[in-house]
Amino acid sequence: MDNPYLADITRGIFKENPIFRLVLGMCPTLAITVLIKNGLGMGLAVIAVLTCSNVVVSSLRRYIPEQVRIPCYIVIIATFVTIIEMVLQAYVPALYAALGVFVPLIVVNCIILGRAEAFAGKQPVLRSLCDGIGSGVGFTLGLLLLSVVREIFGSGTFLAETNYAVQLFGPNFEPMRIFAQPAGAFIVLGLLLALTNIVFKRLQID
Amino acid sequence: MEKLISILFIYILVDNFVLQRFFGICPFLGVSRKMETAMGMGMAVVFVITLATLVTWLIHYYVLVPLGLVFLQLVTFILVIAGLVQLVETFLRKASPTLYQGLGIYLPLITTNCAVLAVALLAVRQEFSLLESVVFGIAASLGFWMALVIMSGIRERLDLTRVPEALQGTAITLITAGILSLAFMGFKGMLTF
Numbered sequence: 001m002d003n004p005y006l007a008d009i010t011r012g013i014f015k016e017n018p019i020f021r022l023v024l025g026m027c028p029t030l031a032i033t034v035l036i037k038n039g040l041g042m043g044l045a046v047i048a049v050l051t052c053s054n055v056v057v058s059s060l061r062r063y064i065p066e067q068v069r070i071p072c073y074i075v076i077i078a079t080f081v082t083i084i085e086m087v088l089q090a091y092v093p094a095l096y097a098a099l100g101v102f103v104p105l106i107v108v109n110c111i112i113l114g115r116a117e118a119f120a121g122k123q124p125v126l127r128s129l130c131d132g133i134g135s136g137v138g139f140t141l142g143l144l145l146l147s148v149v150r151e152i153f154g155s156g157t158f159l160a161e162t163n164y165a166v167q168l169f170g171p172n173f174e175p176m177r178i179f180a181q182p183a184g185a186f187i188v189l190g191l192l193l194a195l196t197n198i199v200f201k202r203l204q205i206d
Numbered sequence: 207m208e209k210l211i212s213i214l215f216i217y218i219l220v221d222n223f224v225l226q227r228f229f230g231i232c233p234f235l236g237v238s239r240k241m242e243t244a245m246g247m248g249m250a251v252v253f254v255i256t257l258a259t260l261v262t263w264l265i266h267y268y269v270l271v272p273l274g275l276v277f278l279q280l281v282t283f284i285l286v287i288a289g290l291v292q293l294v295e296t297f298l299r300k301a302s303p304t305l306y307q308g309l310g311i312y313l314p315l316i317t318t319n320c321a322v323l324a325v326a327l328l329a330v331r332q333e334f335s336l337l338e339s340v341v342f343g344i345a346a347s348l349g350f351w352m353a354l355v356i357m358s359g360i361r362e363r364l365d366l367t368r369v370p371e372a373l374q375g376t377a378i379t380l381i382t383a384g385i386l387s388l389a390f391m392g393f394k395g396m397l398t399f
Contacts, residue, residue: 075285105324
């Protein structure tokens, strides 16, 4: 644990997991986790934006005046989100359509601005890179957990709309639609949060 | 006229921005602890969203489209919103100190409320006219305000009950929001364009 770079990565995944510990970035978390594919796509987009913005914010930290740092961070983040938006639109149009307006809304995802403000604005470039990867991976794992539960119960499938799609239950299975509905998203996340509270307490990670 | 009224009802009840569309969840969870703060935040959001929708619509159709700069839409919109929030804050401090006392602390938080950017982007994406966009902004923010106030009422009562340890904090709030969202599903399909 004396390696600070490794600590930066693992902190974002466990101790300061964006979804289960910090409860940040809830809008995309709840909205797009109907299918595992969407959750993974959003997670990868956030990892890319978060890592790039952390690196740029950190390398410019000596030149950004204290008073206007928030608008500067937002412009940096918005630039990378625009790039990601164009990449998704060009290479995976189906995913882009499924994520909808939540792709541009990565700009106002509190995790990214939060990491810029709390970490990258003060720390050296390499550590900010590790922090970006760690928080991004932690966010993605949270999205995956939620979307696995919601897809299995809500649609009765695993990895639907990909080459590895599996129909989990027999042909007479009636999917529990509530899991795919907005109400189900709130309830499943609430229960997962309670579960992680118990697990973290048992393991005494706090 | 008919379309304006249906936009108003759809985005307040049927497609509520918080409970059905998941925009603005962070402030919904963060400032819904007390009825008083919920009212303040709600008012500030109605004010900023309506103004921001108006300004971003004008910028999109009169600056970005004629100049062929639509790819800068995201950067422009977020900067306009951030600037607008700052402007409103400065203006209120001078013009109406009482209102500023009420809204002041909530205003800076609104920049990162994704409902503001979502309304601005969706108004353009759904090709609403200027008047429709403004009504859309009013409806979406009134829906946000309503959800926030209902939630704060529930949470004030929740404070007086014994919640299991693991569920305390955000977990029970999310489950409550889920039940609230379930209730709003009753409006589904009542109105469409």
